[in-house]
Amino acid sequence: MLALVKSLHQRPRSRLVPLPDYADAFIAAVPFGGGSLTDALLRHVRDKTQLDIKRNDFKLEQVPPHLLMNFRVNDEHGRQLGMGRNLAALKAELGGQARSAFQALATLKVAAAPAALPSTPATPRGDGRGSVAVIAAPVPAPTAAVAAAKHTAWTFGELPELLEVRQGGQSLVGFPALIDKLTHVEIEVFDEPDVAARKHRAGLRRLIALQIRDALKYLEKNIPELQRMAVAYMPLGTADELRDQIIELALDRAFLADPLPTDAAAFARRLDEGRGRLTLIANEVARSAATILIDYAAALRKLKDARAPKDVADDITQQLARLVPKRFVAATPWAQLAHLPRYLKAVVMRLDKLRADPARDAQRLAELRPIEQRYTRHLAERKGVPDARLDEFRWLLEELRVSLFAQELRTPQPVSVKRLDKVWAQINT
DSSP states (O other): OHHHHHTSOHHHHHTSOSHHHHHHHHHHHSOSSSSOHHHHHHHHHHHHHOSOOOGGGSOGGGSOGGGSOOEEEEOTTSOEEEEESOHHHHHHHHHHHHHHHHHHHHHHHHHHOOSOOOOOOOEEEEOSSSOEEEEOOOOOOOOHHHHHSOBSSSOSOOOOSOEEEEETTEEEEEEEEEEEOSSOEEEEEESOHHHHHHHHHHHHHHHHHHHOHHHHHHHHHOOTTHHHHHHHHTTTOOHHHHHHHHHHHHHHHHHOOSSOOOSHHHHHHHHHHHHTTHHHHHHHHHHHHHHHHHHHHHHHHHHHHHTOOHHHHHHHHHHHHHHSOTTHHHHSOHHHHTTHHHHHHHHHHHHHHHTTOHHHHHHHHHHHHHHHHHHHHHHHHTTTOOOHHHHHHHHHHHHHHHHHHOGGGOOSSOOOHHHHHHHHHHHTO
16 A cells, blocks of 8 residues: 555655554545545545545555565366466457357356256346446346357247356356347357347347348448548448448448347337338448548548648547547447538638647647546557446547637537546546
8 A cells, every 4th residue: 555655656655654653543534445545545545645646646556566466266176277466468468369259168157057046036236337227136047059059040038148167166147048049049148248249139130130131132222421431431341342331331230229029029120110211221321421522532632732731640640540440330329420510611611720829739639638548548558448437538529629720610518628537537546
């Protein structure tokens, strides 16, 4: 704990001296065993210094290695598989093996116990972000034969939201999911609910597509203005890739609203509900993609013609890559797709103003950079683990860019550097 305090920068550290006495006071005041040491220390230091200290202000890289937790990963026989002080690195190294072993174990257990799992009431479970999800009682698990089969229709009964796997006296919870195999779907069990949910949505989309082949063949040949869009999309990919994204998003919006179907009857109802609106939705998605690609092409041309200073050109190039990556249609939340044209127009307006007042642009960029750098570092630290709060903050950053560089385009809500600092402080508490 003392080493963590010593890693703080000078201003808060100077309000805590002598540091050994502060350490003794913290130990006396804060009960142990109630959560993260860093979180408890963060709250205590804030109260003591009256400064807005962030988690990142504690420089873990300055803490001697012997003071950090050492993790050892053993198999069921007690053999050591890995050891280290970086838990994320251990997960990255051994996570694939663990998932494979879990799925194999889940298949064996399903084969050995195809009967219904113990019935328990639905239990609220917090997700750590202030909301509560209700986990339904487990239902009969699919048999091993069903789980291993190649399904082209909903022929596997009710799909449980979770199932229990017991091994060596331990009880593990697994999350079944449909897996997209292009020509069919299969059932696998995952130990991570977020991974299972992502895989399951793609698998369910494939199962729906297999039921409406004729409608999709018609749709593939009748995406409005596809060839014209493909010209603007050429820096990113092919016309077929763009078409597939449009259809993917149209399928999601037509058939995959929450809650997702969990049995054959609900699946059939969802098919009936979505068929009639699929073409209209696909046309709407195509129009949105066309507008974005027109504005994207305009921003690329303006950037090339403006011959902006390197720091500005690099900043805008990175922004455009974030806004319009290769899979922008499928990867961008539908609500945010509607805002992409405004963000792209803001890029053009920024470059128009740059020549008249480069000092103003440099000042605004200097205000923006520290906030974006904090976000980028935090995103990298999560190593791909989703965080809804970070996703929201990413779009607030785009709104801040509009406010700084193209105020005329307006933002849906007030944004400023101070407002985003406050939002960031809430994310890091």
